[in-house]
Amino acid sequence: MTDYTLVTGAARNIGRAIATRLKADGQNILMLDVLDPEDPSLGEFRRTDLSSSTDTAQAMAWAMGDDRRITRVVNCAGIVSTDKIEDVSSEDFDRVMAINVRSYVEVMRAVTPAMKTQGFGRVVNIASRAALGYSNLTSYAASKAAVVGLTRTWASELARHGITVNAIGPGPIETDMLRAAQSAESFEAYRKTVPVGRFGRPEDIANGVSFFLDDRSSFVTGQVLFICGGMTVGNAGVV
Numbered sequence: 001m002t003d004y005t006l007v008t009g010a011a012r013n014i015g016r017a018i019a020t021r022l023k024a025d026g027q028n029i030l031m032l033d034v035l036d037p038e039d040p041s042l043g044e045f046r047r048t049d050l051s052s053s054t055d056t057a058q059a060m061a062w063a064m065g066d067d068r069r070i071t072r073v074v075n076c077a078g079i080v081s082t083d084k085i086e087d088v089s090s091e092d093f094d095r096v097m098a099i100n101v102r103s104y105v106e107v108m109r110a111v112t113p114a115m116k117t118q119g120f121g122r123v124v125n126i127a128s129r130a131a132l133g134y135s136n137l138t139s140y141a142a143s144k145a146a147v148v149g150l151t152r153t154w155a156s157e158l159a160r161h162g163i164t165v166n167a168i169g170p171g172p173i174e175t176d177m178l179r180a181a182q183s184a185e186s187f188e189a190y191r192k193t194v195p196v197g198r199f200g201r202p203e204d205i206a207n208g209v210s211f212f213l214d215d216r217s218s219f220v221t222g223q224v225l226f227i228c229g230g231m232t233v234g235n236a237g238v239v
């Protein structure tokens with residue numbers, strides 16, 4: 001059996017940076033994404049629409065076949081939907097929840113029995129600063145608050161099995177998703193509100209993931225690390 005780390009949403013931006021860092025850390029990478037990976041050399045890839053439970057189940061059967069032992073998981077796939085509460089569409093809400101929450105549950109459900117047998121597992125779920133509340137992001141904020149809830153729940157449920165489960169709450173990271181959620185001028189105004197004076201880079205998130213997945217992080221579980229350039233401290237947004 002060979003050990004593998006499964007990364008969802010690994011095709012580009014934050015997920016790609018995570019896969020790149022974990023490969024450099026010496027891990028074998030499996031990637032699931034609806035898009036082809038920008039860097040196929042990072043590991044083995046299966047095209048998967050994580051909004052479909054059927055597709056996700058088939059991908060997990062693939063991931064756990066061929067003598068592979070999944071010891072680490074990073075749930076990173078996500079989409080954003082921006083709407084004022086009075087305009088939220090139920091279809092968008094369901095789609096955001098399917099990808100940002102249900103796929104995380106379905107991936108975890110698939111890997112947990114083997115992790116319990118192994119007596120070892122490391123899991124990181126990508127949440128968001130939006131879990132703390134964020135105007136015009138009803139569906140997304142709800143999905144990311146759910147990610148925090150299930151992280152803490154799995155940490156509690158699985159701690160005795162040697163499985164740690166933590167979350168990272170990124171602040172604004174300069175990716176396609178961030179640009180899609182902002183107009184050009186609000187993008188620059190937003191940048192000025194970040195206490196450290198810049199948007200984050202995907203590698204900033206990968207650095208935190210690497211820490212949580214390390215063998216030596218066995219006493220760290222159920223935590224949410226905000227990698228946010230200071231955006232979650234009390235006076236963030238005051239320039």
Ligand SMILES: NC(=O)c1ccc[n+]([C@@H]2O[C@H](COP(=O)([O-])OP(=O)(O)OC[C@H]3O[C@@H](n4cnc5c(N)ncnc54)[C@H](O)[C@@H]3O)[C@@H](O)[C@H]2O)c1
Binds near residue numbers: 051169177178
């Ligand atoms: N960029 C930010 O500022 C920011 C802030 C907080 C949290 N996040 C979170 O970080 C994660 C990565 O975001 P990003 O900024 O790199 O966004 P991104 O849009 O560049 O990447 C998201 C990845 O998820 C994949 N994905 C989307 N829908 C999918 C589906 N149905 N099936 C399979 N894969 C699918 C995409 O193809 C893409 O590779 C997301 O969970 C996002 O919510 C990002």
